Amino acid sequence: MNPSIQDFITGKRIALAGASRSGKKFGNAAGKELAARGYEVYLVHPEAKEIEGEPCYPDLASLQGKVDGVLVCLPPRQGENVLRQAAAVGLRNVWLQQGADSTQLVSLGRELGLNLVSGKCILMYAPPVRSIHLFHRAIVKLIGQL
Numbered sequence: 001m002n003p004s005i006q007d008f009i010t011g012k013r014i015a016l017a018g019a020s021r022s023g024k025k026f027g028n029a030a031g032k033e034l035a036a037r038g039y040e041v042y043l044v045h046p047e048a049k050e051i052e053g054e055p056c057y058p059d060l061a062s063l064q065g066k067v068d069g070v071l072v073c074l075p076p077r078q079g080e081n082v083l084r085q086a087a088a089v090g091l092r093n094v095w096l097q098q099g100a101d102s103t104q105l106v107s108l109g110r111e112l113g114l115n116l117v118s119g120k121c122i123l124m125y126a127p128p129v130r131s132i133h134l135f136h137r138a139i140v141k142l143i144g145q146l
Contacts, residue, residue, distance in 0.1 A: 015063050042066065070094050
């Protein structure tokens with residue numbers, strides 16, 4: 001397995017940037033699923049005080065020392081700020097969920113010295129892997145891209 005992926009999923013305290021107040025975005029579903037898998041999930045939202053009963057933090061600086069990595073489920077244009085915040089607080093493990101990555105964002109992450117995962121779904125890697133993700137993971141492993 002890719003060392004960046006291994007480093008990320010080993011940490012059990014994850015900041016999540018990209019949960020929506022409507023509760024209908026992938027970030028919301030990912031946060032719930034990661035919590036069900038035993039991860040501590042801290043929602044980062046610049047405006048919301050809470051989402052679906054969970055407290056929100058305005059930025060990564062508010063979580064300094066509390067998390068091992070940040071999962072970004074935002075459009076790439078909004079992700080730049082999160083990557084810069086991560087670098088500023090010394091948070092190196094960053095996962096750009098599929099759809100949250102772009103060539104420019106990946107380049108920025110490398111420039112900032114982040115341990116970056118991009119273009120992959122966290123639910124295929126964060127243990128225990130279940131449901132359709134388990135099947136998909138088996139296929140990806142079979143073709144040698146895990």
